[in-house]
Amino acid sequence: MSQTFIDIKNVSFQYEYTQVLKNISLKVEEGDFLAILGPNGSGKSTLLKLLLGLLKPMSGEVQLFGQSNETFRNREWIGYVSQKSNAFNSGFPATVEEVVKSGLTKKVGLFKKMPKDANVKVEEALTSVGMEHFRSRNIGQLSGGQQQRVFIARALISDPKILILDEPTVGIDHENVQSFYDMLAKLNEEQNKTIILVTHDVDTVSNRISHVACLNQTIHFHGFKKEFDTISQTQLDNWYGHSVRKIH
Numbered sequence: 001m002s003q004t005f006i007d008i009k010n011v012s013f014q015y016e017y018t019q020v021l022k023n024i025s026l027k028v029e030e031g032d033f034l035a036i037l038g039p040n041g042s043g044k045s046t047l048l049k050l051l052l053g054l055l056k057p058m059s060g061e062v063q064l065f066g067q068s069n070e071t072f073r074n075r076e077w078i079g080y081v082s083q084k085s086n087a088f089n090s091g092f093p094a095t096v097e098e099v100v101k102s103g104l105t106k107k108v109g110l111f112k113k114m115p116k117d118a119n120v121k122v123e124e125a126l127t128s129v130g131m132e133h134f135r136s137r138n139i140g141q142l143s144g145g146q147q148q149r150v151f152i153a154r155a156l157i158s159d160p161k162i163l164i165l166d167e168p169t170v171g172i173d174h175e176n177v178q179s180f181y182d183m184l185a186k187l188n189e190e191q192n193k194t195i196i197l198v199t200h201d202v203d204t205v206s207n208r209i210s211h212v213a214c215l216n217q218t219i220h221f222h223g224f225k226k227e228f229d230t231i232s233q234t235q236l237d238n239w240y241g242h243s244v245r246k247i248h
């Protein structure tokens with residue numbers, strides 16, 4: 001039986017004056033490949049920050065691997081790639097290898113020595129995202145989509161159980177979005193990574209995803225991708241507050 005990795009129980013959150021999330025309940029099981037969809041400002045990044053323990057709910061509780069987020073210590077089990085991580089200018093002085101290796105500091109600590117097999121781990125992580133031939137390249141000389149893959153490799157190097165990606169397809173052109181999802185699906189299927197990705201773009205939700213959650217202050221829908229496909233355009237427009245395109 002699969003294990004519940006994330007259990008969000010009736011969580012509400014507000015910044016000083018703005019109520020952002022109301023009574024959110026959501027479970028993520030081991031092996032899920034979940035897309036969280038919602039318009040700009042619907043609370044997606046805030047929800048991720050609550051999951052990562054960067055914010056605390058006003059009410060309700062977030063449990064990670066059966067433990068309260070407050071006391072959860074195995075942070076290396078969760079790999080996170082933030083929004084706009086792929087925004088280096090061409091002169092940025094770091095190679096792909098250096099960027100990926102820096103992901104190990106989460107596991108070994110900032111001032112500890114790198115493990116002997118660090119180079120092998122870099123190779124494995126880069127191969128997982130199809131970037132093994134770019135190891136010596138300067139990070140700033142890669143395209144947005146290639147940089148995004150490198151940051152996923154950086155998150156993968158500490159062998160997380162969950163990979164959380166905030167709007168990873170922003171800046172990737174349409175032809176490459178599908179191969180990007182294929183790469184994520186491979187991580188999900190072959191390496192059993194549970195994946196949560198956030199996007200405000202209904203268009204980019206690929207069939208490779210197993211589950212979809214629609215968020216706009218509350219969770220309007222959470223279920224299998226094939227159930228999501230049966231939701232009417234009008235219903236989606238209502239949740240979004242404006243017209244959205246759903247492309248099959």
Ligand SMILES: Nc1ncnc2c1ncn2[C@@H]1O[C@H](COP(=O)(O)OP(=O)(O)OP(=O)(O)O)[C@@H](O)[C@H]1O
Nearest residue numbers: 015016018020039040041042043044045046047200
């Ligand atoms: N630090 C903050 N202080 C006050 N309000 C904030 C803060 N961060 C976000 N907000 C507000 O909370 C709401 C939700 O923001 P959030 O970034 O979670 O939305 P989002 O769904 O990720 O949006 P986007 O798709 O544009 O990235 C917005 O109205 C935003 O202006």
